[in-house]
Structures are given as C-alpha cells and as structure tokens.
Amino acid sequence: MSDNNEAETPENLDIPDHLSYSEEHAWVDESASPAIVGITEYAAEQMGELVFVDLPEPGERVESGDEIVELESSKAVQPLVSPVSGTVRYVNHEASDDPSVITNDPYGEGWLLKIELDDDEPDLLTAEEYAKIIR
Template identity: 50%
Template sequence: MANTPAHLHYTSAHAWLDRSTDPVVVGITDYAQQQMGELVFIDLPSVGDEVVAGEQAAELESSKAVESFISPVSGTVAAVNSKLENQPELANRDPYGEGWLFKVNSTDADNPEPGLLDAQAYSELEQ
C-alpha cells in the first residue's frame, strides 16, 4: 500500500499539495510513482509561469510511459525542484520530501480547488 501523509491534500490525478506552506508545495503521490516506475526525466514549468488547477503543468517520463502532471492548484510558479533535472529518481525515492516538483504562489488559497481529497479519501481511491 502506498504512503499517504495525513497533512497533505490530494487529487484524483495523483498529485499532492501542502497548503500549510507559503508558497504551496506540489508533487506526485507515492501511488503515482509506483504505477509509473522509475522516472527518467521530468519537464517542470519555469519560475514565473502560471499554472491552472486541473490543467497540465509538467510532464513525467518513466521507463514505462510519458504522463502529464495535472496541477492541483492555480497560481504563479515560485520555485522548481532543480535537483530533479539530474536526479528525477528523487520523485520515486521521496515523493513527499526531496522529490517535490514545484512551489506555487496560489491564487486560490482562500477558495481551494473543489475535489481535493484528504489522506483517507485518497487512500480509498487508490484501492
């Protein structure tokens, strides 16, 4: 069973976000990285780019497939995890820590994206 930290929010597209930080941190879930296999390349947005909740914000390439990463939040990209450029496998080894994807200055912090799941609801979705 995949690791699902209780303090995070999740989407049905297997993204997570941490709203307790400013800017908001986002990444892929443990379940997603398990399904994809070893990541070999991650194409992240650039700092200053606008991302929209529910739309593609990045691309993840594994030994199995190329998948779109759907942003769980809207706003301006404040930072990207530059370690992933040379070490995309960090998103496999530590998806909720060193493997985070990018940080967003959220424009919808007061009105969270409908459909965000807590850890329990996301765990049920994984089954």
C-alpha cells in the same frame, strides 16, 4: 488509521495526513507558503523508474486542471495535472537533474513545484478520501 498518522492502504503506501490530494495523484502542502506540489508515492510506483522530468518556468501561471509537468519513465510519458491555480514560484531542479529523487522520496526531496496559490479554495481530497481512490 495507523499510529504514525498515515492513512492505511492495501499497498501500505504512504499517504501523509497533513497533505491534500488530487484524483490525478498529485499532493499539495498548503501549510507551506508558497504551497508545495508533488506526485504521490502511488503515482511514482505506477510510473516506475523516472528518466526525465520537464518542469515549468518560475513565474508561469497555472490553472487547476492544466498539464504542468511532464514525467517520463521507462514505461510511459505522463503529465502531472495541476491540482491548484496560481503562479509557479520555484521548481525543484534536483528532481529534474535526478528524477530518481521523486521515486525515492516523493513527499520530501522529490517535490516538484512551489506555487503561490490563488485565493480560491482548491478542490482537493483528504488522505482518507485519496486512499479510497487507489484501492
């Protein structure tokens, strides 16, 4: 671990310790209510420059494992698989209007959804566990 509370990876990518992660490269901030969901810096770098983001509608019900967001870059079209189950309460229209915000600030202004979580505990990884996956 480095001094700035980030897990170390060979690529020196940010993996904030206070977030939880899925194996599909999504992050979840469960300390917020509703929980905030986005893609990791690793995923953003793998995708390249994003040109289009298709977000679900607020009020839509999602299940863990559902493809909930479509991310399109100059390289590929990639779905975001929901790391949690619940109801979408907010979507980040700024990210869909200007997808570069996701690439430039994936853990801040580049968040994608705010989801009111179901009561069941999501099966997510710690920053350290996620760092091992992307090595």
